Amino acid sequence: MRPKMTAGMVGVGMIFDDTYRPFFEAVARQGLYDRRFGDLDVQLVAVATKTGSRAERYLRQSAGLIPPFANCSGDGAVQQMLQHRPTFACVATPDNRHFEAARAILETGVHLLIEKPSVLSLSELDELTAIAERRGVLARVVYHKLLDPDHKKLRTLVADNVLQHVNNGYCSLLEPRQISGQQFSEWITGRNPGTYVAVHYIKLIDFTFGGRLKTVLCTGQRGLVGPQDGNTWDSCQLRLIYEYADGREAAFDIHTSWVTPDNFPGYVEQEVQFRFDNGIWNGHSRKRGVELTVDQLTPLKLKNTINNHYNGSFLEPWGERSQRGYGIEVIDRFAREVAWVEHGGASAERPQRLQQIRQLEYADLAADRQVVAAIEAMERILEEQAAGRPDRVARYDGRTIQLH
Numbered sequence: 351m352r353p354k355m356t357a358g359m360v361g362v363g364m365i366f367d368d369t370y371r372p373f374f375e376a377v378a379r380q381g382l383y384d385r386r387f388g389d390l391d392v393q394l395v396a397v398a399t400k401t402g403s404r405a406e407r408y409l410r411q412s413a414g415l416i417p418p419f420a421n422c423s424g425d426g427a428v429q430q431m432l433q434h435r436p437t438f439a440c441v442a443t444p445d446n447r448h449f450e451a452a453r454a455i456l457e458t459g460v461h462l463l464i465e466k467p468s469v470l471s472l473s474e475l476d477e478l479t480a481i482a483e484r485r486g487v488l489a490r491v492v493y494h495k496l497l498d499p500d501h502k503k504l505r506t507l508v509a510d511n512v513l514q515h516v517n518n519g520y521c522s523l524l525e526p527r528q529i530s531g532q533q534f535s536e537w538i539t540g541r542n543p544g545t546y547v548a549v550h551y552i553k554l555i556d557f558t559f560g561g562r563l564k565t566v567l568c569t570g571q572r573g574l575v576g577p578q579d580g581n582t583w584d585s586c587q588l589r590l591i592y593e594y595a596d597g598r599e600a601a602f603d604i605h606t607s608w609v610t611p612d613n614f615p616g617y618v619e620q621e622v623q624f625r626f627d628n629g630i631w632n633g634h635s636r637k638r639g640v641e642l643t644v645d646q647l648t649p650l651k652l653k654n655t656i657n658n659h660y661n662g663s664f665l666e667p668w669g670e671r672s673q674r675g676y677g678i679e680v681i682d683r684f685a686r687e688v689a690w691v692e693h694g695g696a697s698a699e700r701p702q703r704l705q706q707i708r709q710l711e712y713a714d715l716a717a718d719r720q721v722v723a724a725i726e727a728m729e730r731i732l733e734e735q736a737a738g739r740p741d742r743v744a745r746y747d748g749r750t751i752q753l754h
């Protein structure tokens with residue numbers, strides 16, 4: 351009998367379909383192998399959601415692809431899921447509902463993988479980090495863009511000092527109206543596109559360039575998704591100011607929206623530009639080379655510019671159907687990190703293995719602190735704007751945020 355790792359899932363919405371589902375189906379076929387931990391089975395054993403209906407549908411669709419799993423729903427869904435004692439559990443609920451599930455998972459002594467944005471405040475982050483430490487488990491966050499080959503190349507050039515000292519930059523990520531109008535209509539009230547997607551770029555900037563986050567500014571517009579004087583935001587413009595070890599600074603503007611017309615030629619618009627002392631990095635995730643037109647299908651059912659790197663469905667040259675990309679690779683990587691902690695050697699050395707994975711900061715919750723500080727600052731500034739006190743500035747001293 352091969353050793354087995356079991357998994358629990360909280361939330362089975364859009365991101366589950368894009369990344370977790372293909373991971374669990376692939377690992378059910380292929381297993382998880384590495385010379386350092388051997389040949390393991392990985393099985394999704396329980397799913398927790400609000401109503402159970404999407405999980406029920408997936409149970410039917412996945413028959414024959416993965417073994418059946420327990421469908422837990424309602425108020426006690428996460429606790430029911432945890433009664434199956436999974437080796438690890440993943441949280442993919444709406445942005446503002448990560449914390450409770452994550453805390454319950456860690457308190458049970460189960461390794462945690464949490465979707466971005468990990469949590470919305472520093473106090474929540476610190477609480478989760480402390481529980482993970484006390485229970486001796488991993489608490490990790492999914493930032494799949496760090497695995498995008500273009501972003502890996504940017505970081506490589508920075509790490510190798512080919513690109514020297516970033517001075518400023520901009521990023522934009524624009525989502526179609528369908529996201530705010532249909533996909534997230536159940537939980538959109540009081541939310542903003544910055545927390546939802548600027549966080550990808552906050553992490554990219556924080557992880558790639560390092561430095562100390564000092565100042566956060568933010569503005570937002572309303573009137574399409576919700577009332578123009580309400581607290582539900584159509585678009586946001588965030589500015590972050592960092593200071594580096596030599597005392598020099600950099601500023602980054604991140605523009606996000608979820609009201610781009612649905613007939614836009616790509617799924618999302620994602621563009622970055624970073625200016626260095628000795629160079630410029632210009633990246634465009636949508637214009638990586640493919641332009642597709644199909645009568646009656648583009649741009650609504652299929653997009654003209656498609657990102658085949660994140661999560662694409664393919665007919666492999668050897669005849670197999672597959673779904674692959676960096677969105678799935680990041681989940682696979684987490685499963686391998688857990689596998690190494692639990693099966694990568696003598697149990698007496700488990701604490702060292704745990705510590706070694708925690709030091710991989712790209713995904714560690716403790717290393718997400720500046721990102722969460724930026725998110726908390728942005729949310730607080732927008733709250734102030736909604737309350738009739740616009741143009742606030744947030745300063746972060748490494749521990750707490752002060753609004754001015």
Ligand SMILES: NC(=O)c1ccc[n+]([C@@H]2O[C@H](COP(=O)([O-])OP(=O)(O)OC[C@H]3O[C@@H](n4cnc5c(N)ncnc54)[C@H](O)[C@@H]3O)[C@@H](O)[C@H]2O)c1
Nearest residue numbers: 361362363364365366398399400442443444445465466467
């Ligand atoms: N990495 C990425 O690029 C990426 C992309 C999309 C979404 N996400 C993140 O993934 C998370 C989920 O997004 P989505 O698009 O899948 O959302 P969604 O609205 O499609 O699905 C949310 C799921 O959570 C469940 N749920 C809601 N409240 C719950 C609760 N209290 N307890 C248990 N289950 C609950 C719902 O039943 C549903 O299954 C968000 O945090 C989002 O930011 C990440």
